[in-house]
Amino acid sequence: MNTSSTLKPREVAIDMVEYGVAKHQMRYDKVFFKAVIAGAFLSTGGLLLEIIEGGSPQMNTDNPGLVKILGGFVFPVGLVMIVLTGQELLTSNMMVMPMALMQGAIPWWSIPINWLIVLFGNLCGSLFFATVLVKYTAIISTAPYEDFVISFAIKKAGTPEWHQIFLRGIACNWLVCIAVWQAAGAKETISKILAIWIPIWIFVASSFDHANMFSVPLGILFGADLTVAQYIRKSLIAAFLGNSIGALFVAVPATYFYLHDYNYRADTHALRDVEEGEVLNEVNEVRNVQNDISEVREDKKKDSSSSTLQSAKRED
Secondary structure: OOOOOEOOHHHHHHHHHHHHHHHHHOOHHHHHHHHHHHHHHHHHHHHHHHHHHHOOHHHHHHOHHHHHHHHHHHOOHHHHHHHHHOOOOHHHHHHHHHHHHHOOOOOOOHHHHHHHHHHHHHHHHHHHHHHHHHHOOOOOOOOOHHHHHHHHHHHHHOOOOHHHHHHHHHHHHHHHHHHHHHHHHEOOHHHHHHHHHHHHHHHHHOOOOOOOOOHHHHHHHOOOOOOHHHHHHHHHHHHHHHHHHHHHHHHHHHHHHHOOOOOHHHHHHHHHHHHHHHHHHHHHHHHHHHHHHHHHHHHHHHHHHHHHHHHHHHHO
């Protein structure tokens, strides 16, 4: 009996392949709506970061490093909710789907379709959260939050060069995929939360970049000197490409280290054969029991007939 609190790396790698197959087989409407929910969930972490960092202007001036540590500490709540409720996040799918593809478990065209649907779903969820639940509710529409929201968006999508956002995106999703991998290996909830928290804390505190679907659009809504075209060209595309490469920093070594002798199709067919054999054995056992019951009933009928015949002879 395995009493370990974590799965072995090979077991996690196999699970990742199976997750990829499940995502490939999922109906597109479900993928989209789960991605919408994930976008909203992830935005909760972004909102907490804006509240903590934006609400500490003096600390931002005197001790900016501490503010980054505090902002990074609260951000992981979004990914925790996504993982524990099984929603669809683009950054983690960038690891799972290629692992399934490398094992021949899904066709190549499944990846662009899944990523495109999840991208727009995440974006819709983030925009809904930013527009309806933050901007229109005016929960941070006062000083000092307004100025911080604007300056934060510019720092993410305006000031950095394209290649800087791209490289930050690689580091970001490397850490995100490590978090998802560790959470998949943990068997109970507290361990999953802690496994997610630490890598995400590191990536946010270090100012690495994902697509910023919440913070940059929120800054634009608050009047940041950025256009939607600038955001898409300089931030969204650069981060997307960087994130996709960062995911491979986990997916490729994991496949090489733990799945070099694993064949998804062969092992799946073998498992099905075993299951079919077990079912066949169960059916045969049921049939044997039914035959035994029938034989007992026939014996009882014969005994009953013999008893009746003997009673009739005695009366004669």
